[in-house]
Ligand SMILES: Cc1ncc(COP(=O)(O)O)c(C=O)c1O
C-alpha cells in the first residue's frame with residue numbers, strides 16, 4: 001500500500017476545526033490507532049483516498065451503499081431532482097411513493113413518517129411509544145446502538161463500545177433511569193424486568209440482528225419471546241431496522257424471523273446514501289403522531305426530495321427478483337473462505353454472518369452477546385485491521401461493528417478478500 005501522506009495532513013488540519021477531526025466518532029480509527037483515511041470518491045465496491053490509493057471496502061458508508069458506490073440509476077435520479085430543486089418544505093409525491101413501497105414489504109407497517117437520520121427515527125419512535133402507552137420506561141439491550149438520542153445512550157454499542165463509553169455526560173440521571181438495560185439473547189433477564197416493572201414499560205427496543213456490537217443473530221425463540229412478553233404487558237415491541245431494513249431481506253429482520261413488531265425504524269438503505277430515517281407501524285399507533293395525534297415530531301428537511309429520490313431508486317433496484325439471493329451467495333462464499341482459513345490456520349477467531357452482514361470476532365468462543373464481544377482480543381483485531389488495510393481491504397475500524405456486502409462485489413473481489421484474510425491471519429498467527 002502506497003503512502004497516506006495527504007490523509008495525515010488533512011486529518012491534522014481537520015483536528016483544528018472539528019472535534020477529533022471527524023463528524024462522527026466511529027470514523028476516527030481510534031481503536032486501530034491509525035489516522036483516518038480521507039476519501040475522494042467511491043466507485044462500485046471500491047473507495048479511493050486523496051492520496052490515490054484504492055480500497056476494496058466492506059463499510060458501505062456504514063450500511064446504506066448496498067448497490068455499491070455511485071450506482072448510475074441513483075445518480076441519474078439525483079441529477080434530475082437537482083434541476084427541479086433540492087428542498088421545498090412542502091409535500092412531494094415521491095414521499096408517498098416511497099412510504100407505499102415500504103408498506104408493501106413490511107406487513108407490520110401501514111404508515112411511515114420520514115425524518116433525517118436513524119437517531120431521529122428511534123428518538124421519535126420512543127416518544128411515540130411513551131405517548132401512545134402513557135408509560136415512561138423503555139427496555140433496551142446491552143450493546144445495541146440506536147443513535148445518540150438521550151434515552152438510548154445507555155450501554156450502547158458502535159462508537160461508544162469502541163471508545164469504552166458506558167453512558168454520556170449531558171444525559172440527565174432522570175432520563176437514564178427510565179431506560180432499563182438487559183443483555184441481548186437473555187430471556188430470563190427480560191422476564192425479570194417485566195415482572196418488576198411490567199405496567200410501567202412503554203416498549204422494548206432492539207436491533208433484531210445486531211450490527212453495532214458486531215453481527216449477532218437472535219437465538220431461536222428469542223424474538224418470539226420478546227413479542228409475547230410485550231404483548232402480554234401492553235408494551236410495544238420496537239425493531240430498530242435502521243441497519244437491517246432492506247439489508248437482510250426486502251422485509252428486513254422482521255421478514256427473516258417472521259415477527260411483527262409494533263413499531264419499526266429505518267434509515268441507511270432507504271435513503272440510498274442520502275441522510276434519512278423513518279419510523280413506521282400500524283395505523284392505530286402512527287395516527288397518534290401530529291398533525292393527527294398529540295405526539296409532536298417535525299422536521300424542516302424531512303422527506304427531502306433528494307433523499308427520497310435516492311432512496312426510492314435504491315428500493316426499486318432491490319425489488320429485482322434475485323437480488324437477495326445474489327447477496328446471500330456472496331455472503332456464503334466469503335463465509336466459507338474465511339472459515340476455511342480459520343480452520344487451516346487453527347486461528348482463535350469466530351465468524352458470524354446473517355445475510356450480507358458479518359463480523360470476524362477475535363475470540364475462540366461463540367459470540368452471543370455484548371459481554372462475549374467485550375472479551376474479544378481487541379489488540380489482535382487492531383493488528384488484523386492494519387494487515388487488511390495494508391493489502392487494500394478497508395474494513396470497519398472496530399470489533400464492535402458489522403461488515404457489509406454490497407451487490408457491486410464480484411467473485412474476484414471476494415477471492416481477493418479471502419486471500420488477504422489468509423495472509424493477515426497467517427502473519428498474526430506467527431506472532432501469537
Ligand atoms: C441500528 C441503528 N439504529 C440507529 C442508528 C442511528 O442512525 P444515524 O447514524 O443515521 O443517526 C444506527 C447507526 O448509526 C444504527 O445502526
Ligand SMILES: N[C@H](C=O)CCC(=O)O
Nearest residue numbers: 024026027062158159212
Ligand atoms: N455503527 C454506526 C451506525 O451504524 C456507525 C455510524 C456512525 O456512528 O458514524
